[in-house]
Amino acid sequence: MEEPQNILVRMPNWVGDLVMATPVLTDLKAAFPKASITAMCRKPLCDLLKKDVSIDELFCFEKPSNDFLRRKGLRDIIGKVQTGKYDVGVLLTNSFSSAWWFWQGKVKRRIGYADHFRSFLLTDPVKLASDKEHLVDSFKKLLFPLCVPVSKTKPRLYLTEKEIEESKELLYQRGYVRGAKIIGINPGAAYGSAKCWPPERFKAIAKKIIDEIDGYVVFFGDTNTASLVKEISSGLPSKVIDLAGVTNLRELACIIKDCNVLVTNDSGPMHIADALGTPLVALFGSTDSEITGPYEQRGNVIKKDVECSPCFKRTCPIDFRCMKGISVDEVAQKVIELC
Numbered sequence: 001m002e003e004p005q006n007i008l009v010r011m012p013n014w015v016g017d018l019v020m021a022t023p024v025l026t027d028l029k030a031a032f033p034k035a036s037i038t039a040m041c042r043k044p045l046c047d048l049l050k051k052d053v054s055i056d057e058l059f060c061f062e063k064p065s066n067d068f069l070r071r072k073g074l075r076d077i078i079g080k081v082q083t084g085k086y087d088v089g090v091l092l093t094n095s096f097s098s099a100w101w102f103w104q105g106k107v108k109r110r111i112g113y114a115d116h117f118r119s120f121l122l123t124d125p126v127k128l129a130s131d132k133e134h135l136v137d138s139f140k141k142l143l144f145p146l147c148v149p150v151s152k153t154k155p156r157l158y159l160t161e162k163e164i165e166e167s168k169e170l171l172y173q174r175g176y177v178r179g180a181k182i183i184g185i186n187p188g189a190a191y192g193s194a195k196c197w198p199p200e201r202f203k204a205i206a207k208k209i210i211d212e213i214d215g216y217v218v219f220f221g222d223t224n225t226a227s228l229v230k231e232i233s234s235g236l237p238s239k240v241i242d243l244a245g246v247t248n249l250r251e252l253a254c255i256i257k258d259c260n261v262l263v264t265n266d267s268g269p270m271h272i273a274d275a276l277g278t279p280l281v282a283l284f285g286s287t288d289s290e291i292t293g294p295y296e297q298r299g300n301v302i303k304k305d306v307e308c309s310p311c312f313k314r315t316c317p318i319d320f321r322c323m324k325g326i327s328v329d330e331v332a333q334k335v336i337e338l339c
């Protein structure tokens with residue numbers, strides 16, 4: 001096989017999946033150190049890959065909502081792919097459209113999973129795994145056509161000391177005292193409410209942490225969960241800081257890096273913490289921790305073995321027993337243990 005010189009990697013569209021896909025970049029750089037590696041990623045997720053030592057170029061793009069602009073935007077994306085003259089393209093997304101972009105962009109070898117009726121657009125369609133496996137390993141198996149074996153490479157993110165220090169200003173402005181412990185709480189999740197521990201329990205765990213640990217509780221969330229976080233944090237002591245909707249992705253990662261522990265649902269911030277080595281308490285209900293759980297901290301997952309879990313539904317159609325079975329006391333005990 002001729003060694004590739006110019007590799008394009010289409011990164012996933014969700015924060016957690018993006019983080020879980022980072023070992024692919026590491027393994028490609030290790031296998032082909034002389035090749036130029038470009039990571040193609042939607043905005044603003046691409047910001048998480050800034051400073052990444054395994055890539056030579058970051059190809060950021062967005063898909064406009066307006067029909068006319070969408071057509072122009074797609075032409076621009078395909079044009080940029082074509083201009084890159086890539087000899088290998090690795091698709092970490094399963095969509096038909098991403099394979100079509102690579103085909104239209106004249107990427108010579110197009111590697112991806114044979115899914116969503118797109119096999120004819122790929123030169124190297126890879127069969128989906130029949131056995132249950134972690135998504136990190138599923139991503140790694142897409143490198144088989146390049147004779148790159150599944151490695152033990154861990155998900156990772158690159159932050160600078162300057163960024164980490166500057167991000168602390170967001171905490172200082174809200175009363176945080178330098179050197180105090182930080183317990184992060186992420187009460188939201190992108191896929192739906194079935195992935196989320198009840199809000200009243202996040203409120204209760206925040207109160208318990210403040211009472212039992214000498215430190216600050218910092219709530220995280222995006223603009224979509226800002227109202228939920230405001231509701232949860234309302235009426236809590238002054239040592240509770242609400243950063244929902246305040247941070248960009250790199251600031252979020254920097255502050256998570258500084259947390260002593262992060263309590264979280266199955267979410268992007270959970271994978272950010274795992275990649276950065278921040279101790280986790282990961283709460284699972286409707287989803288499967290063996291597939292999308294923390295890759296490194298699998299022992300820090302709390303879940304209940306109920307007959308209907310994992311169901312992968314957005315909302316629970318019955319009594320939400322998977323999440324309601326997780327008590328405040330057991331979460332608090334795990335947090336104290338990790339602190």
